[in-house]
Amino acid sequence: MDTEALKKSLLKKFQEVTADRLQKIQLGVLDLEKETADQAADDVARELHTMKGEARMLGLAAIGQLAHAAEDVLRAEREGRTATEIATDVMLRACDVLSDLIEDLSGANTGTPASEDMVRALAEVSGQAAPAIPGAKPPTPAPAPAPVVAAPVQAPVVRAPPVVEAPVAAAPVAHAPAPASGRAEEEAPSAAKSAIADRTIRVNVEVLDSLGLLAGDLLVESARGRLRSSETEELFERFSRMGDRFLRLAEALDIPLEVRAQLDRVESDLHMLRDDAFRFVRRNDDGINTLHGNLSKMADHVAEARLVPLSTVFDAFPRAVRDMARTQTKEVDLLIENADIGVDRSMLGDVRDALVHLLRNSVDHGLESPDTRQALGKPQTGRIRIRVRVDGDMLHIEVEDDGRGIDPERLRQVAINKRLITAVQAASLSEREAIELIFRPGFSTREQVSELSGRGVGMDVVKRKVETLGGSVGVNSRIGRGTTITLRLPQSLALMKVLLVRLGDDVYGMPAADVEAVMRVKPEDRLEIFGTLAVRHRGKPTALVALGPLLGLNGGNRFDKPPAVVVRHGEDHAALVVDGFVDEREVAVKPCGGEFLKGAPFIAGTAALEDGRIAVLLHVPDIMTEVRRMARPVTQAPAAKRLRVLLVDDSPIARATEGALVKALGHMVEEAQDGEEAYGKVQNNSYDLILTDVQMPKMDGFSLARRLKSTPAVARIPVIILSSLASPEDKRRGLDAGADAYLVKGELGVEVLAQAIDRLT
Numbered sequence: 211m212d213t214e215a216l217k218k219s220l221l222k223k224f225q226e227v228t229a230d231r232l233q234k235i236q237l238g239v240l241d242l243e244k245e246t247a248d249q250a251a252d253d254v255a256r257e258l259h260t261m262k263g264e265a266r267m268l269g270l271a272a273i274g275q276l277a278h279a280a281e282d283v284l285r286a287e288r289e290g291r292t293a294t295e296i297a298t299d300v301m302l303r304a305c306d307v308l309s310d311l312i313e314d315l316s317g318a319n320t321g322t323p324a325s326e327d328m329v330r331a332l333a334e335v336s337g338q339a340a341p342a343i344p345g346a347k348p349p350t351p352a353p354a355p356a357p358v359v360a361a362p363v364q365a366p367v368v369r370a371p372p373v374v375e376a377p378v379a380a381a382p383v384a385h386a387p388a389p390a391s392g393r394a395e396e397e398a399p400s401a402a403k404s405a406i407a408d409r410t411i412r413v414n415v416e417v418l419d420s421l422g423l424l425a426g427d428l429l430v431e432s433a434r435g436r437l438r439s440s441e442t443e444e445l446f447e448r449f450s451r452m453g454d455r456f457l458r459l460a461e462a463l464d465i466p467l468e469v470r471a472q473l474d475r476v477e478s479d480l481h482m483l484r485d486d487a488f489r490f491v492r493r494n495d496d497g498i499n500t501l502h503g504n505l506s507k508m509a510d511h512v513a514e515a516r517l518v519p520l521s522t523v524f525d526a527f528p529r530a531v532r533d534m535a536r537t538q539t540k541e542v543d544l545l546i547e548n549a550d551i552g553v554d555r556s557m558l559g560d561v562r563d564a565l566v567h568l569l570r571n572s573v574d575h576g577l578e579s580p581d582t583r584q585a586l587g588k589p590q591t592g593r594i595r596i597r598v599r600v601d602g603d604m605l606h607i608e609v610e611d612d613g614r615g616i617d618p619e620r621l622r623q624v625a626i627n628k629r630l631i632t633a634v635q636a637a638s639l640s641e642r643e644a645i646e647l648i649f650r651p652g653f654s655t656r657e658q659v660s661e662l663s664g665r666g667v668g669m670d671v672v673k674r675k676v677e678t679l680g681g682s683v684g685v686n687s688r689i690g691r692g693t694t695i696t697l698r699l700p701q702s703l704a705l706m707k708v709l710l711v712r713l714g715d716d717v718y719g720m721p722a723a724d725v726e727a728v729m730r731v732k733p734e735d736r737l738e739i740f741g742t743l744a745v746r747h748r749g750k751p752t753a754l755v756a757l758g759p760l761l762g763l764n765g766g767n768r769f770d771k772p773p774a775v776v777v778r779h780g781e782d783h784a785a786l787v788v789d790g791f792v793d794e795r796e797v798a799v800k801p802c803g804g805e806f807l808k809g810a811p812f813i814a815g816t817a818a819l820e821d822g823r824i825a826v827l828l829h830v831p832d833i834m835t836e837v838r839r840m841a842r843p844v845t846q847a848p849a850a851k852r853l854r855v856l857l858v859d860d861s862p863i864a865r866a867t868e869g870a871l872v873k874a875l876g877h878m879v880e881e882a883q884d885g886e887e888a889y890g891k892v893q894n895n896s897y898d899l900i901l902t903d904v905q906m907p908k909m910d911g912f913s914l915a916r917r918l919k920s921t922p923a924v925a926r927i928p929v930i931i932l933s934s935l936a937s938p939e940d941k942r943r944g945l946d947a948g949a950d951a952y953l954v955k956g957e958l959g960v961e962v963l964a965q966a967i968d969r970l971t
Contacts, residue, residue: 217268220526221315224268227559228312231257232305239301242287243294251288252651254301255281256671263566265318267530272321273311279332280304286336300335304328418516419556425509426705426798430818432502433795439491439498446487453480509796513702517552520598520607523562524549527569531594534573541580541591542573548598553605554702560675561607561699567672568609568695569594576613576693586690588612604681604723605701610694616687618644625653642781645685649673672697677831679703680721680814682780698780706799708817710792710825711775713758717792717825719817720777724830727776728791738870745785747776755837757786759962761812761828779834786833799827812836840964853877853971856895858888858902858914859932864955868901868932871963885909889917892924898971904933904944912947919948928970 235257241250262277280301287297307328311318317325457480460473528544535542553561577583577592584590597608622636625647636644647653651670672695673683681699700706700723708719709728727747735746736754744751754774774785797817814829855877859865869879880895882888886908888900900918904911915929928951931944936954944952951966 220268224264224270225312225315228261228264228273229309231261232308232312235261236302236305239298239305242298247294251284255284258284260563260566263530263570266533267526267566269529269533270311270315270318272325273308273318275321275329276304276308276311276325276332279329279336279338282336282338283332291337292335296335300331304332418512421512422509422516422705423798425505425512427818428505429502429509429705429796429798432498432505433819435498436502439494442494443491446484446491450480450484450487453484506796509705513554513705514552516554516556516702518555518558519550519552520561521549523558523565524596527565527596530566531569531573534570535577535592538573539579540573540577542577543591543593544569545593545595546598547596549596551598551600551605552701553699556703557679557699560679561697564672564675564697565596565607565609567669571669572609572611572613572693576611576615578614600701602723603701603707605697605699607697607699608694609697610692612692615689615691615693616645616648616685617689621645621647625650628653642685645687648685649683677829680706680829680831682831684780703799705796706827707794707796708825708827709775709794710819711757711773711788712790712792713761713763713788717819717823718757718788719797719825719827720775720830721827722794724777724779725775726778726783729774729776729785730771731774731785731787732771745774747783747785750783752776753784753837753840755784755786755840756962757788757833759965760786760833760836777830777834779830782834782838784834784837797825797827853898853967854896855879855899855901856882856888856891856897858882858885858900858906858911860884860903860906864903872901875964875967877967885911885914885917888914892918892927897927899967900927900929901932902929904931904935904940911949912943915944915947915949930966930970 235254238250238254238257241247242254244250258277258281262274262281265271265273265277283292283297283301283304286292287294307324311322311325321329457473457477465473524546527546531542531544572594577594578586578588580590583592593612595608595610597606597610599606618639618641621644622639625631626633626636630647630650630653631639639647648669649672653670676683676697676699679699680703681697684696684698685693686696687693700721707722709722709725710717710719712718729745729747731745731754737744737746737751743754745754746752757775772787773790774787776783776785797819799815799817812829812832813826815827817825817827819825855872857865857869857872857879858881859868860883865881869881872879877899880891880897882891884906885902888902889909891897892900902911902914909917911931911933915931918927918929919925929949930951930953931949932953932955933940933944934955941952950970953962953966
């Protein structure tokens with residue numbers, strides 16, 4: 211495809227996508243006066259910013275200018291410099307003008323009288339100086355373009371196109387007899403060329419989606435067939451055993467000769483039936499296995515047909531980076547590697563949006579000016595490199611620049627100045643955690659808003675989009691050397707390989723790409739680091755978390771060496787304790803249906819299993835976010851929420867261990883050796899929470915709980931029982947005594963204790 215054809219195709223896709231985006235913007239603008247104004251403003255800002263970036267990539271300067279001016283109005287409204295009613299009115303008028311420009315792109319570059327008037331009107335409302343009208347400045351001669359190596363370009367598909375092109379195998383062309391006329395001789399080569407060259411067909415994406423779901427359902431059904439085949443084989447074996455018992459019984463009895471002859475015929479029939487059953491089971495197994503294999507291949511082909519080359523969006527990036535660099539008088543080379551690798555077409559739009567933000571940040575924040583680079587001994591021309599590679603089922607996209615890098619100290623100070631964290635919290639952050647502040651909503655190191663700056667809607671959007679797709683974002687930066695941001699995404703969403711685990715009687719699934727290992731947690735491998743339970747995995751401490759309580763389920767593991775799944779998300783690892791392993795397999799992921807699971811935390815979807823059960827698929831990024839929150843409890847309990855806790859236990863070792871957990875959560879601890887001493891302390895001191903053992907001299911924990919709850923002056927104090935007694939009867943006795951929570955010591959960790967305290971206080 212030539213450059214002009216590519217541009218026309220991209221413009222058409224821009225019109226399709228932006229029409230939907232403009233509708234979202236208008237609905238968001240109308241919500242600015244409602245209670246959800248903050249969320250609406252965030253949504254409008256995000257959509258406007260993405261529209262601006264896309265428009266400028268395609269040379270539609272007037273649309274980009276209007277979107278930027280509308281951003282200024284929105285910012286003024288949020289800061290209280292412009293009345294909401296005035297802002298809403300002018301932005302809705304701007305949407306009308308944008309709609310006209312999108313419908314007819316002829317004036318979307320140089321602008322129209324209506325768009326120029328609208329830009330001035332927006333600038334007047336926002337209090338900003340009216341920006342230069344596109345095309346008003348006399349053009350300057352452009353430098354000679356650098357040589358470009360041509361690459362094959364696929365038909366572009368930007369966001370959820372109505373059709374995709376799927377490759378089909380070329381049919382063999384047989385040698386035909388010589389044509390009867392000269393005219394046929396002239397047409398034959400053309401027809402043959404068309405038959406050979408046309409290797410794609412246009413397929414409606416809704417049909418392709420349906421095929422993907424059908425392939426997944428058929429895989430499940432074939433697995434059910436294998437299960438039924440196994441059950442049939444067991445039935446035949448039972449009949450065979452019954453026949454053997456019958457024959458042995460007949461041999462032990464004194465039976466007349468004429469009946470014995472009949473029994474011999476029955477024995478012969480039983481042996482023939484057994485042979486026939488064996489042959490049937492073998493043929494049936496072979497057929498089921500062949501069917502399952504063919505269905506697996508079909509599912510793989512459907513998933514492959516959904517893949518679209520990344521070049522469909524990457525081809526617009528070199529020009530976009532060049533234009534962005536010129537606005538800042540910077541010189542930038544963009545290098546792209548392996549752009550022909552495919553990605554699921556439903557993910558293409560989100561991948562493009564994420565990369566637009568990353569490229570803009572690299573040009574705006576990452577790369578220095580030519581003079582600065584020269585003074586630092588760097589080439590005047592900065593370099594941005596996009597690398598793509600496939601690792602199993604996962605796609606890795608790296609965006610690397612050789613700019614100034616990210617300064618963790620500066621990020622800490624900016625976060626403090628913007629009141630995102632306190633000075634104490636900032637000081638406790640590791641270097642990696644400080645760098646990850648860039649993913650906080652509203653975080654930006656830019657003091658002045660420029661044409662290119664992200665206005666605080668950049669990196670958090672990237673992280674949200676990638677994690678919504680089941681991926682992760684990693685950052686690696688060196689001051690003065692540059693920054694690399696890695697997006698790790700599933701290559702296809704049609705089928706997903708998952709590890710199925712058991713929690714109680716229910717089955718849960720985790721993407722196999724996020725699973726690093728499975729293990730048994732031995733007592734000698736457990737350790738405690740600053741009050742957080744951990745396990746030694748491959749020589750390194752890894753947070754140890756009971757998955758059931760984390761998901762809000764009852765109970766915990768009862769084994770001395772419980773099974774655990776070591777999962778990875780970016781640079782973070784955790785060992786999640788489960789009740790057992792089920793299997794690893796490919797499943798068709800379906801969105802959560804009904805109100806019960808829809809929008810629930812930690813849940814990405816569901817999958818049907820061959821035994822009729824539904825497996826709940828877990829969203830590992832959400833789980834790891836919660837694990838990280840629990841692993842740094844001190845930052846979660848500022849001084850204003852510091853609790854005064856009374857810990858009651860007759861064992862000095864237990865008091866020391868449990869007290870360390872409570873202190874790790876940032877709370878103050880006082881101790882009592884039994885229930886009687888604790889009750890006396892409560893009469894003379896004020897406590898926010900009481901933690902008590904059960905088996906103690908003088909007054910046990912159950913008696914203490916009953917006495918506290920029957921004393922009006924102290925009945926309001928939450929009581930948590932910590933006991934090694936784990937039977938349902940013991941738990942019921944504790945709750946009947948008035949305890950607000952019952953935790954088992956063998957399952958106690960900082961995460962479980964933190965959840966209980968947060969719930970009660």
